[in-house]
Amino acid sequence: MQKSAKNKRATLRDVARYAKVSVATVSRVLNDSALVSQATRERVEDTIEVLGFVPSAAARTLNSGNSRTIGALVPTLDHSIFARYLDALENQLSKQGYALIVSVTGGVPSVEERKAFGLLDLGVEGLVVSGCTHSTRFDALVDRFRVPVLITSYFDTEARYPTIGYDNRAIATKALRYLRSLGHQSVSVIHGATDVNDRILARIEAIREAAVDVTVKFWPVSMDVPGGADAVREMAKQKDWSSALLCLSDVQALGALFELQRQGVLVPRDISIMGFDDLEWSAVSAPGITSISLPAREMGTHAANALVAWIRTGERAQPMSIGAEIVVRGSTREV
Amino acid sequence: MQKSAKNKRATLRDVARYAKVSVATVSRVLNDSALVSQATRERVEDTIEVLGFVPSAAARTLNSGNSRTIGALVPTLDHSIFARYLDALENQLSKQGYALIVSVTGGVPSVEERKAFGLLDLGVEGLVVSGCTHSTRFDALVDRFRVPVLITSYFDTEARYPTIGYDNRAIATKALRYLRSLGHQSVSVIHGATDVNDRILARIEAIREAAVDVTVKFWPVSMDVPGGADAVREMAKQKDWSSALLCLSDVQALGALFELQRQGVLVPRDISIMGFDDLEWSAVSAPGITSISLPAREMGTHAANALVAWIRTGERAQPMSIGAEIVVRGSTREV
DNA sequence: CCACATGATGTAACCGGTTACAATTCGTAG
DNA sequence: CTACGAATTGTAACCGGTTACATCATGTGG
Numbered sequence: 001m002q003k004s005a006k007n008k009r010a011t012l013r014d015v016a017r018y019a020k021v022s023v024a025t026v027s028r029v030l031n032d033s034a035l036v037s038q039a040t041r042e043r044v045e046d047t048i049e050v051l052g053f054v055p056s057a058a059a060r061t062l063n064s065g066n067s068r069t070i071g072a073l074v075p076t077l078d079h080s081i082f083a084r085y086l087d088a089l090e091n092q093l094s095k096q097g098y099a100l101i102v103s104v105t106g107g108v109p110s111v112e113e114r115k116a117f118g119l120l121d122l123g124v125e126g127l128v129v130s131g132c133t134h135s136t137r138f139d140a141l142v143d144r145f146r147v148p149v150l151i152t153s154y155f156d157t158e159a160r161y162p163t164i165g166y167d168n169r170a171i172a173t174k175a176l177r178y179l180r181s182l183g184h185q186s187v188s189v190i191h192g193a194t195d196v197n198d199r200i201l202a203r204i205e206a207i208r209e210a211a212v213d214v215t216v217k218f219w220p221v222s223m224d225v226p227g228g229a230d231a232v233r234e235m236a237k238q239k240d241w242s243s244a245l246l247c248l249s250d251v252q253a254l255g256a257l258f259e260l261q262r263q264g265v266l267v268p269r270d271i272s273i274m275g276f277d278d279l280e281w282s283a284v285s286a287p288g289i290t291s292i293s294l295p296a297r298e299m300g301t302h303a304a305n306a307l308v309a310w311i312r313t314g315e316r317a318q319p320m321s322i323g324a325e326i327v328v329r330g331s332t333r334e335v
Numbered sequence: 336m337q338k339s340a341k342n343k344r345a346t347l348r349d350v351a352r353y354a355k356v357s358v359a360t361v362s363r364v365l366n367d368s369a370l371v372s373q374a375t376r377e378r379v380e381d382t383i384e385v386l387g388f389v390p391s392a393a394a395r396t397l398n399s400g401n402s403r404t405i406g407a408l409v410p411t412l413d414h415s416i417f418a419r420y421l422d423a424l425e426n427q428l429s430k431q432g433y434a435l436i437v438s439v440t441g442g443v444p445s446v447e448e449r450k451a452f453g454l455l456d457l458g459v460e461g462l463v464v465s466g467c468t469h470s471t472r473f474d475a476l477v478d479r480f481r482v483p484v485l486i487t488s489y490f491d492t493e494a495r496y497p498t499i500g501y502d503n504r505a506i507a508t509k510a511l512r513y514l515r516s517l518g519h520q521s522v523s524v525i526h527g528a529t530d531v532n533d534r535i536l537a538r539i540e541a542i543r544e545a546a547v548d549v550t551v552k553f554w555p556v557s558m559d560v561p562g563g564a565d566a567v568r569e570m571a572k573q574k575d576w577s578s579a580l581l582c583l584s585d586v587q588a589l590g591a592l593f594e595l596q597r598q599g600v601l602v603p604r605d606i607s608i609m610g611f612d613d614l615e616w617s618a619v620s621a622p623g624i625t626s627i628s629l630p631a632r633e634m635g636t637h638a639a640n641a642l643v644a645w646i647r648t649g650e651r652a653q654p655m656s657i658g659a660e661i662v663v664r665g666s667t668r669e670v
Numbered sequence: 671c672c673a674c675a676t677g678a679t680g681t682a683a684c685c686g687g688t689t690a691c692a693a694t695t696c697g698t699a700g
Numbered sequence: 701c702t703a704c705g706a707a708t709t710g711t712a713a714c715c716g717g718t719t720a721c722a723t724c725a726t727g728t729g730g
Contacts, residue, residue: 358687
């Protein structure tokens with residue numbers, strides 16, 4: 001094997017040599033910058049084709065300084081809210097020429113730090129972080145890399161970074177008020193773990209502190225369909241029934257609904273159920289589940305736009321509250 | 336402002352100058368390569384700390400040649416199978432030091448080509464592509480970049496690239512056989528669009544060609560919960576009932592179940608329902624839906640391992656079939 | 671026929687790291 | 701006291717592009 005490496009990719013210099021022009025000319029052709037004669041341009045393009053030349057992203061990044069990637073940190077992909085949000089985020093970023101690098105943190109702060117470092121180390125131009133409590137080490141990291149950071153999934157003008165998301169406290173209060181307006185005086189709140197999920201935490205705090213004349217009891221279970229069923233079974237065991245169930249996630253609401261049906265309890269005649277997230281099947285279950293619609297796609301799109309604008313202009317993004325609406329369906333009734 | 340740029344990030348040369356050592360020494364400290372005296376090392380580390388120096392990924396990539404990223408092409412993130420698969424893929428890649436860049440194609444070949452190019456252009460070291468029909472332009476692209484490509488979501492030893500996934504034909508046949516074994520002589524197959532989804536296509540073909548003594552009728556609807564309900568409504572309208580419904584996606588099965596309940600048809604007494612994918616709520620609906628469990632996580636993990644091994648060793652990955660099991664629940668009965 | 675504008679192309683430095691190889695220092699065996 | 705080798709550290713080339721600036725060939729007005 002001669003020094004002409006066996007199957008390394010061709011470089012710009014190879015093209016230049018082969019086409020008998022200078023590297024500058026090849027570069028000009030690549031960036032179709034004005035001043036190259038038609039004849040030369042064609043010759044170079046042919047050579048590029050023949051050699052199967054492909055410019056190196058790393059080299060380009062090295063002198064332009066931008067990697068055209070942004071990083072997203074999410075607790076999990078295996079939850080439709082995050083998946084849908086990322087779907088929209090990727091879509092919008094892609095339109096603006098950015099690629100999305102996804103890192104899953106499991107909601108664990110130490111993992112989040114590690115993954116954030118990995119993303120920054122890779123040279124992402126910005127970071128979007130979803131719903132987790134951030135550490136001072138994370139902040140130090142961000143300071144160091146001087147990179148725009150956006151927080152999503154909750155809205156808080158006081159936060160260290162611009163937030164784009166739902167005002168979880170307001171939403172939760174709204175839900176509780178709604179149930180109260182239907183006449184429910186006692187509400188059982190079914191929710192997931194609070195230690196790794198500050199969205200849930202915010203909702204719970206708001207409900208606890210709400211100046212609404214309702215007796216509230218909290219039922220912590222896992223954040224999935226079986227969790228909702230578990231909560232109902234526990235209520236049955238303790239013979240502790242409220243007239244309304246407020247599930248801080250629709251998956252739990254579905255589990256609760258199924259379990260109540262299994263036990264012969266009629267919804268909404270005997271018990272009303274209200275969920276959060278407005279997942280697609282919440283509209284089609286029997287009865288449909290009254291829920292709070294969180295426009296995850298909208299959040300993703302806005303986050304993409306805000307972050308790219310921030311990167312382009314250098315002006316810090318503004319916090320943005322994404323509205324959420326109560327979607328009334330058959331699972332709740334007036335008492 | 337002097338030439339000492341205002342707030343550019345510090346470079347390795349800055350550190351060298353400031354610590355009064357050579358660039359080579361700084362580089363050695365960074366890669367904690369053996370031969371640096373303790374004193375020098377500490378001095379350099381302090382300087383790095385003081386200047387807040389952060390090595391540039393692009394520069395590293397430029398001479399090492401590897402970007403430590405791999406790209407994934409998926410039709411959508413907004414579907415739990417893909418989200419779960421990516422979750423596992425990211426997890427496993429991350430363990431091996433690779434970051435995951437996600438691109439969503441919507442199942443459109445032209446978009447797939449464009450996004451594939453974007454990923455390759457970014458310098459990904461490998462590509463994992465899920466469930467879409469690939470074009471010759473895509474193949475040309477891959478040839479050109481000489482990058483390992485893995486196909487997931489279906490299994491086919493004849494394919495142009497190594498596949499890691501479910502043998503959709505075998506699975507579909509298995510499902511049909513199962514229904515036949517329960518005594519069903521006529522089966523209505525509810526499925527999504529076939530033009531953008533070759534997994535569904537493979538299942539349909541297998542069912543059509545299966546040497547099983549069953550009358551089959553196909554009901555194409557949208558691939559979501561409302562779609563399943565639509566199919567049932569259409570059956571009601573046409574008064575065209577089979578004793579069993581085979582839904583090629585659990586979301587459709589759920590829609591069908593809800594719609595049947597709404598119409599007062601009892602499952603499984605009047606009609607049996609069987610789904611695909613074994614989504615989490617399939618276990619908790621009332622009745623639970625008999626389904627085919629597709630271990631998406633397992634597929635993601637295997638794909639990650641196979642691709643990384645391929646990149647490391649240069650040896651083409653072997654195709655791998657991921658098993659799928661029938662999970663029997665209350666929605667099917669013997670007739 | 672010459673001066674100068676204009677277009678096309680080449681040269682070489684630079685981006686920020688890595689690394690082969692040279693150079694220097696120091697300890698100590700001869 | 702000298703010499704040789706190990707331990708450190710420095711120099712400069714290189715990775716593969718971009719780009720400021722120099723160079724050169726034409727063309728046109730004076």
